[in-house]
Amino acid sequence: MPSPSTxxxxxxxxxxxxxxxxxxxxxxxxxxxxxxxxxxxxATDDVRARVTRVRHQSADTVTLxxxxxxxxxxxxxxxxxxxxxxxxxxxxxxxxxxxxxxxxGELELTVKAKPDGxxxxxxxxxxxxxxxxxxxxxxxxxxxPRPRPRRLLLVCGGSGIxxxxxxxxTLEAERYDGAVTFLQYACTSADVLYRDELTSxxxxxxxxxxxALTRETDAPEADLEGFFCRDHLNAVAPDHADAETYVCGxxxxxxxxxxxxxxxxIGERLHAESFVPTRxxxxxxxxxxxxxxxxxxSGIAVDAGGATLLELAEGAGLEPASGCRMGICHTCTRDKTxxxxxxxxxxxxSDRECEAVQLCVNQPVGDVVVDL
Amino acid sequence: xxxxxxxxxxxxxxGLSAADVEAFGxxxxxxxxxxxxxxxxxxxxxxRRIVTLQRRLEVLGRSLLFAGFIPPAWLGxxxxxxxxxxxxxxxxxxxxxxxxxDWMGDPALDSRTFEWDTTCPAEGWRHSHNxxxxxxxxVVGKDRDVGxxxxxxxxxxxxxxxxxxxxxxxLLLATFFQWGVALHDLETDRVAAGEKSLSELAEPGRVxxxxxxxxxxxxxxxxxxxxxxxxxxxxxxxxxxxxxxxLWAFTIIFCGHFPDGVEMFDEATLEAETRGQWYVRQVxxxxxxxxxxxxxxxxxxxxxxxxxxxxxxxxxHRYAEIAAEVRDACxxxxxxxxxxxxxxxxxxxVRRIVRLALPRRRARHAGPEQTR
Ligand code: FES
Numbered sequence: 001m002p003s004p005s006t007x008x009x010x011x012x013x014x015x016x017x018x019x020x021x022x023x024x025x026x027x028x029x030x031x032x033x034x035x036x037x038x039x040x041x042x043a044t045d046d047v048r049a050r051v052t053r054v055r056h057q058s059a060d061t062v063t064l065x066x067x068x069x070x071x072x073x074x075x076x077x078x079x080x081x082x083x084x085x086x087x088x089x090x091x092x093x094x095x096x097x098x099x100x101x102x103x104x105g106e107l108e109l110t111v112k113a114k115p116d117g118x119x120x121x122x123x124x125x126x127x128x129x130x131x132x133x134x135x136x137x138x139x140x141x142x143x144x145p146r147p148r149p150r151r152l153l154l155v156c157g158g159s160g161i162x163x164x165x166x167x168x169x170t171l172e173a174e175r176y177d178g179a180v181t182f183l184q185y186a187c188t189s190a191d192v193l194y195r196d197e198l199t200s201x202x203x204x205x206x207x208x209x210x211x212a213l214t215r216e217t218d219a220p221e222a223d224l225e226g227f228f229c230r231d232h233l234n235a236v237a238p239d240h241a242d243a244e245t246y247v248c249g250x251x252x253x254x255x256x257x258x259x260x261x262x263x264x265x266i267g268e269r270l271h272a273e274s275f276v277p278t279r280x281x282x283x284x285x286x287x288x289x290x291x292x293x294x295x296x297x298s299g300i301a302v303d304a305g306g307a308t309l310l311e312l313a314e315g316a317g318l319e320p321a322s323g324c325r326m327g328i329c330h331t332c333t334r335d336k337t338x339x340x341x342x343x344x345x346x347x348x349x350s351d352r353e354c355e356a357v358q359l360c361v362n363q364p365v366g367d368v369v370v371d372l
Numbered sequence: 373x374x375x376x377x378x379x380x381x382x383x384x385x386x387g388l389s390a391a392d393v394e395a396f397g398x399x400x401x402x403x404x405x406x407x408x409x410x411x412x413x414x415x416x417x418x419x420r421r422i423v424t425l426q427r428r429l430e431v432l433g434r435s436l437l438f439a440g441f442i443p444p445a446w447l448g449x450x451x452x453x454x455x456x457x458x459x460x461x462x463x464x465x466x467x468x469x470x471x472x473x474d475w476m477g478d479p480a481l482d483s484r485t486f487e488w489d490t491t492c493p494a495e496g497w498r499h500s501h502n503x504x505x506x507x508x509x510x511v512v513g514k515d516r517d518v519g520x521x522x523x524x525x526x527x528x529x530x531x532x533x534x535x536x537x538x539x540x541x542x543l544l545l546a547t548f549f550q551w552g553v554a555l556h557d558l559e560t561d562r563v564a565a566g567e568k569s570l571s572e573l574a575e576p577g578r579v580x581x582x583x584x585x586x587x588x589x590x591x592x593x594x595x596x597x598x599x600x601x602x603x604x605x606x607x608x609x610x611x612x613x614x615x616x617x618x619l620w621a622f623t624i625i626f627c628g629h630f631p632d633g634v635e636m637f638d639e640a641t642l643e644a645e646t647r648g649q650w651y652v653r654q655v656x657x658x659x660x661x662x663x664x665x666x667x668x669x670x671x672x673x674x675x676x677x678x679x680x681x682x683x684x685x686x687x688x689h690r691y692a693e694i695a696a697e698v699r700d701a702c703x704x705x706x707x708x709x710x711x712x713x714x715x716x717x718x719x720x721x722v723r724r725i726v727r728l729a730l731p732r733r734r735a736r737h738a739g740p741e742q743t744r
Contacts, residue, residue: 024594027586028487029427033480037427089416091477323503326647328684330471330483331503346405356474356482 014070017044040132041069047135049107051127057110057193061159062124063099066107068135075138077102077166078246078273082136083109087122093354094119095139097163097248097273099194101170107135110193112159142246142273144170149244150178153237155228155257157185157249161193163273164248172206180207181237185228185253188216195221210236228256241266248273291366296337298372308344309334310359313372320359320372327361334359339368386652388705396705397648400682403694407686415687416476422463422669423480429456430489433613434595440605453613455670458620460489462672467688469498474685490550490617493583496557496576506684510629510657511637517629518636520545520552521561524728526636531731538729549618554580620670623718624661628677631659632720633710654681655702659710660695661717668692678709 016022017031026034035042041050053065080095100108113124144167154164161184168182186192192211202209212224224232233240241264247257254272261270291304293312300316310332313320323331327345333356340351341362433453439445465488473481487494508514512528519525523542524535545552558576562568591610596603635656661675668675676691679698702709
């Protein structure tokens with residue numbers, strides 16, 4: 001339980017802080033510009049959260065408990081949040097699905113550190129009790145319908161377990177009395193997540209919990225071995241045609257399920273969520289002329305053709321603001337939503353999602369989306 | 373006439389060969405690339421420390437003024453508030469709006485949305501300063517910072533009897549600098565000269581009026597009223613803080629481009645100007661002020677005006693670190709590196725303002741000021 005003093009900090013007198021008087025007194029920086037002096041968690045509208053617990057379930061994952069400020073409006077199981085962290089001075093945003101029950105006021109994130117994942121590595125290596133992160137409200141419609149279906153099949157692989165774990169815990173908290181089969185794919189027994197909790201849920205007979213190991217044989221706890229196939233399905237849920245199925249995990253797992261469900265003509269009963277980036281990373285020396293630049297707000301797409309983003313935009317008949325056209329005045333700065341760009345002055349390449357780029361000195365490398 | 377160098381002639385751009393100019397440019401680019409590649413948490417921590425200091429000073433200053441009837445409290449309040457406004461405008465606002473911290477991706481430090489504690493709206497400033505002044509530095513007729521449209525700062529501005537008031541105008545501009553900057557951005561002088569229509573002024577005028585209104589409401593109505601019986605003292609205190617900031621900003625800014633030895637250019641300079649030539653013009657058109665660490669911070673590091681003009685979007689606290697290298701390069705290429713203590717630099721600015729109040733005296737040839 002948070003102590004009374006933190007509670008009062010988390011619940012500032014919002015009416016007052018949002019009043020016109022408060023705004024007039026704090027212009028031009030706004031109330032938020034000063035609240036941070038008291039507590040980095042305080043904000044009039046932004047959702048921020050403090051890490052209140054850190055544990056490691058396996059060597060390459062970290063499970064964080066986050067206590068959000070009063071602006072957090074909660075989530076439904078299966079939804080995700082955008083988590084923004086600062087790594088070496090730069091903000092990065094990634095989405096994660098909370099794994100806790102939706103009845104909880106906290107968020108539990110289980111993050112797998114990917115070798116080249118800036119955010120996941122940072123959370124894995126550096127998140128401490130007290131670390132503050134910025135959140136979005138919950139997003140996404142990968143959620144259980146109401147009323148709840150009577151038969152559910154939940155399939156997950158790797159860190160894709162989190163939205164399904166959340167569903168399972170929510171159902172448990174609701175005293176759901178339908179039938180649930182929960183099938184987790186992990187590489188080896190050391191990679192199985194939420195093992196103790198799943199075992200105790202299974203022991204109480206509430207849910208049918210199964211584990212499949214893809215890279216280990218003869219492990220006592222494995223119900224299945226190898227990658228998903230129809231045999232696995234027949235073994236754990238021969239009645240899958242009567243179930244609503246939710247799957248989250250690596251692309252091959254999701255593709256394999258989709259194929260079986262399509263074969264059976266029940267594709268609409270399969271609900272999938274993927275966090276694996278579908279965009280292939282582009283090598284820094286890739287041909288700048290290959291690719292499409294999309295100006296999202298204008299609904300225009302053009303071939304990259306070796307020009308700067310500013311030239312491309314102007315060539316497409318757009319008139320973005322510009323000034324020096326040599327990279328010093330920042331008049332032309334816009335948000336790049338996705339894709340890789342190369343700065344023609346410095347030669348540096350950047351593939352951050354949602355970053356501000358100067359149109360006049362950046363060339364697309366592959367497909368790029370600009371908010372223009 | 374003042375000596376105008378034909379910049380198409382091979383041999384003489386500031387006495388440098390075309391090859392030397394580009395070699396100098398390449399050295400500057402190398403410094404820039406090195407610093408850009410090194411940006412990280414050190415820079416983020418620095419600017420956040422300054423922002424926190426500024427916000428604390430503002431809270432302190434405004435709080436002390438509630439006890440303004442006690443003379444030391446009033447003085448302390450004015451001092452804290454003056455420092456707050458100076459930091460806000462110079463080391464934070466000016467530099468953030470240059471895009472020096474855009475790479476962080478922090479919305480509170482985003483050049484596109486930042487607003488500062490002065491009457492001039494950030495929107496207009498970004499155009500007139502970042503683009504016009506920094507691209508066309510010291511090009512008479514293009515760079516509107518030459519005299520801010522109200523002073524005669526160059527022999528190239530033809531003398532009219534009106535200029536007899538030059539020193540008086542300078543005094544008025546220094547006193548009401550925040551209003552001067554706001555009007556300067558609206559280009560009211562160009563409207564008076566018939567170069568711009570009154571209707572073009574409508575929208576920016578409305579923006580400026582709204583911003584000015586908010587600033588005046590806060591400093592001259594709301595905070596005085598809140599302090600009750602001390603209202604007149606608070607009003608005077610806020611006015612004094614604004615005045616202190618105005619005088620300081622005027623002093624620093626005028627020392628950046630108008631001490632003796634700083635060169636002015638004509639519009640021909642801009643034709644087909646190379647990146648190297650642009651760098652050279654920035655060096656010739658700027659002057660530094662020597663001083664200690666605190667002085668540099670309070671000047672927004674505009675005391676490193678030369679470095680700032682070479683690299684307007686590098687975090688300003690880096691200028692001190694690269695100054696020795698820039699100075700050494702200038703020495704090797706035979707470029708002047710104009711620097712001196714505040715008293716000397718400002719003294720020569722004052723002499724120029726007074727001298728240019730009068731028409732050119734025939735007998736004197738080539739004064740300290742030259743035009744290229
Ligand atoms: S137009 Fe000046 S930075 Fe791009």
